[in-house]
Amino acid sequence: MVVNHISDMFVHGNNFKIGVYNIIEDYVRVGENTTIKNYVELRKRTEIGDDCYIDSRVSTSGECIIGNNVTLRYASIIARNVIIGDNVFISPQVGFINIPFKGKKKRVTMIGNGVLIGFNATIHDGVHIKEGTIIGAKANVIRDITKAGTYVGNPARLIKPRNSKVKKGKNCILETGVILGSQPFTFDSATSLGSQKRNLKEPKAGVKLGNNVWIGSHSIVMLGMEKDTTIGNNVKIAQLCNIGHDSIIEDAVMISAGVIIGGHARIGKMS
Template identity: 35%
Template sequence: MPRKTILIPLFGWIPKSPGAKLRGLLYRGLFAELGNGCAIREGVEFTAPESIEIGSNVLIESRARLDAAGVDSKITIGKKSYIRQDVHIKCMGDNHQILIGEQVNIDRGVDIRGSRANCRIEIGDRTYIAPYVCIAGPGPIKIGRYCMIASHTGIYANQHRFTNLERPIQEQGVTCKGIVIEDNCWIGSGARILDGVTIGEGSVIGAAAVVTKDIPPYSIAVGVPAKVVSSRKPKELVAAPASQDMHYRDLSYLPASLQAVVAETEEVFKLISADREKGLELLQQHIKASSHTVFGESEDFLLQHFLHNLLHSVCQMLEVETATVLLIRKDEQRLAIQATLGLEEEILEKIRIPLGHGFAGQVAETGEPVVVANLSDIEVVSPVLRTKGLISMLGVPLRIKDQVLGVFHVGTSCHRPFTGDETRLLKFVADYIGWAIDRLQTLKIVAL
């Protein structure tokens, strides 16, 4: 029997609280439950509202769609939750349950659905689902409390079988083992969580990682496939290369985007070592045709290309707005930008940072990482940091062996307590930059 679909059009012209209250009174009888203080914006679509329970003080923004059309299916939204624009929540089979806890924030464009009967998807209290996340059955999915799922993440409790070589893959069915993400986990932007995986409590998954196996509690896992590189409990890197021996053969330690940069760089070194003149000519043609690097004062195109790619990857990996490499100008004992994403004005204005002064100057002088929770609390030399609206920053020294060569820092316009694990990962990348510069100097490609 077809289930009715309703669109919220009435009283849509009445703004804010009065319109929301009128819509609440009108539609209360249509739902299995509709709590007090709910606000349902114009253009929201409900299918089978008699199978939808909405707690008190829930806000559902325009163009959201909730479909509980399967037999004995149910959608439950806990109190004080926030469903933003263009969110789609759909039961696609009988006895399908989608249970959303209290104070859950589901951002715009999120798609939550199962494709078979008896699917159950649970999202725990106070969890945040960022824009354009896809959560799909038919296997059961359970996301715990206080989790953060970053944008464009895919959580897929299904996987095509492909063992039979004589049958088309699309006819071999799918697995439905299910996925569990325990409490207080942070899943980075663009990650993929595959069927059969359990991510332990308090774990962090790096941006663009592909999780194919279980992750122990309080782990940090990165790469494709995702591998554990650190534990939040002992605070100790697992199988990380020593900073004095930067050969980086175990690229699985790095997130996927950084793996690509490292692999390309090592291929460049091989090409130049084999035929310096021809290698440099080919690389220069390729880089000038494809690069959008914002150059500093150096004409070393290969170094600039390498840094540009690396900065892009770091911005995506840490979800920051700026990433900058500054090198010490020994004739001035000041720092100047070598490459940047986000602080291009510092290049145009030829800003210099004296050692020991300002944020970057302190990092260079002490040779230790510096985390700034609020930029307004410290002295800054460059006015660009303030005009860009940066609030939180993390900086680490660049070294060649034991010598400080410069500073690598990142920044964001929101309050953010950078963690010890993020600091260690940024130090790891900074050590790689130092190692690569040392190689370029050895090959007489740069002179700093």
């Protein structure tokens, strides 16, 4: 017989979906349109927002807050006193630690909006991570991250600052390895094909994403040369795509895996 052990004091919103063999303790709250898969354990006073996906074998230690549109993948562990912002993606087997280093004062761990944490990374007690930051696989985050960018290693260190030319709307999801704001393959007029010296032209614009954009793993969106490379609202781009500089993708477009779109292209609505 399939059994979920769910407290009578559990509260959830509309369109809530749950799998099997889950344990949900007292005073847990889950928002609307949230899915909980199998073998999940949510301990006392865990709060989860709207539009979240909680994968199998995820567990929380209780007394933690998880925002809206958050994805927790397989076997990730959320400790007490952790607050996770909106639009955060946490990869499989990520662990949060609730015990401070010797001599350090205990404090709340804060994960900013739009953060992506890679496979098997470790986030230590009381760490604050700046919104829009990417934490690489197996990184060990032992101190605050106050400058958004990409961090890897043990201890985690900055290898690439966040591109200030990239603007994202609400509820955007970027899968592993997505690059927003790559340098376009465009040379200045003084560079000839046979020249030993080839000068890349400096982009004057950036990348602009609308709301509810989903971009699959290892896709690239180039910086605009003269105007922003623009992706509209409710656009879905599959894995391994390349969006050329100064292109415009209008609302509600779906792009299949492996598609390459050259510079200055325009794709109309609902294509």
